[in-house]
Amino acid sequence: SEEEEGSPVASKNTTIVAMQVWSSLCGFCNDPTDLYEQIMGVGSLIAPNLNAEDPTIKHFAVKALRNLAQSTGNSLSSEKDKKTYSRFLKKILPSLLKGTQNSSVQKREEHLACITDCLAANHSDAAIASNFLKRALKNVLEYSSGNVQGSDSARSSLDIAMAIAKSYALERDSSELLLFYKTLLPHLQDPSDTSIQKKAYKALAQFLQLELVSIPDDLVAHLEEAADSTGVGSKASRLFCIQILLEKLLVESLYESTCRFIAEIILYSRDASMKTRDHANK
Structure with a gap:
């Protein structure tokens, strides 16, 4: 009856079925x-x-996409397949990036990992x-x-840029990665937005860890100049960045x-912060 169709129980059952269908899609994409x-x-x-409003549907969509991206690395492919995957990326990445920017900080990580996986696939076009x-x-x-x-928007864009860089789709010391490095530098000396400054230090540390670029000659000087501009919330990230830098430097x-x-x-x-003290004592 119409009353039964509009009842909370019927609505709940329909939702459960819909979620099961979405969940099964992840398996089919593996x-x-x-x-x-x-x-x-x-x-x-x-x-x-x-970029769905329902977080569960969004989660399953991202998971299905990650499965597809990871599957491309497990299959032998022809030039035709590589071109197909490139067309696929061009079509789907704008939606993925939009969904990433509209996600909360807590939910953003799975989107960022998906971006990295999509571009890390062995068919990815630089x-x-x-x-x-x-x-x-x-x-x-x-x-x-x-x-x-x-x-x-700037914070999410920094996250997205780092997710792209981590895919290794771009060659080390490429002009794009060097541009990324130069984009980070002004934020090291700008304490007006500690959250951006903190992300800049974290991104720089990852750059060094992953060896995305050769250690720039001016990096030590930039870090030294930024010492007095470090916000309270950025201290631990700055120390971690310095730690990674010192580990990577040549003995001389x-x-x-x-x-x-x-x-x-x-x-x-x-320092009053335990996290900052821990990084300083490493």
């Missing part, structure tokens, strides 16, 4: 035998739901990674120049660089 024949069609289903990295950096630069108000430059930071490290070892 190493499918007809991956390249069906990837465009499945992508059309997934794409609009990467030009696609370059294009989307430049878009993300443009948002950060616009915020830095004061053309855009509010830092939420390690002593000099350590001397330049030792006073700051000792000072932070007595």
Whole structure:
């Protein structure tokens, strides 16, 4: 009856069935035998739901996409398949990036991991990674120049840029990665937005850890200049960045660089924040 159809029980049952269907999609996207024949069609289903209002549907859409991306690395492919995957990426990445920007900080991690997986697939086109990295950096630069108000977009764009860089789709020391490095530098000396400064230090540390770029000659000087501009919330991230830098430096430059930071490290070892003290004592 109409009354039964509109009842809370019927509505709940329909929702459960819908969630089960979405959940099963993730399984179907795990190493499918007809991956390249069906990837465009499945992508059309997934794409609009990467920014769905329902967080559960969004989660399943992201998970299904990650499964597809990871499956491409498990299959032998022809040039035709590589071109198919490139078309797929161009079509679905805008939706994924939009969903990432609209996600809360807590929910953003799975989107970022999905971006990395999509671009890390062995068929990924470096030009696609370059294009989307430049878009993300443009948002950060616009915020830095004061053309855009509010830092939420800049923070999410920094996260997206780092997710792209971590995919290794771009060659080490590529012009795009060097641009990313240069985009981070002004934020090290800008304590007006501690959240952005903190992300800049974290991104820089990851750059060094993953060896995305050779250690720039001016990095030690930039870090030294930024010492007095470090916000309270950025201290631990700054120390972690310095720690990674010192680990990566050659022996001949390690002593000099350590001397330049030792006073700051000792000072932070007595900081009120336990996290900052822990990083200083490592």
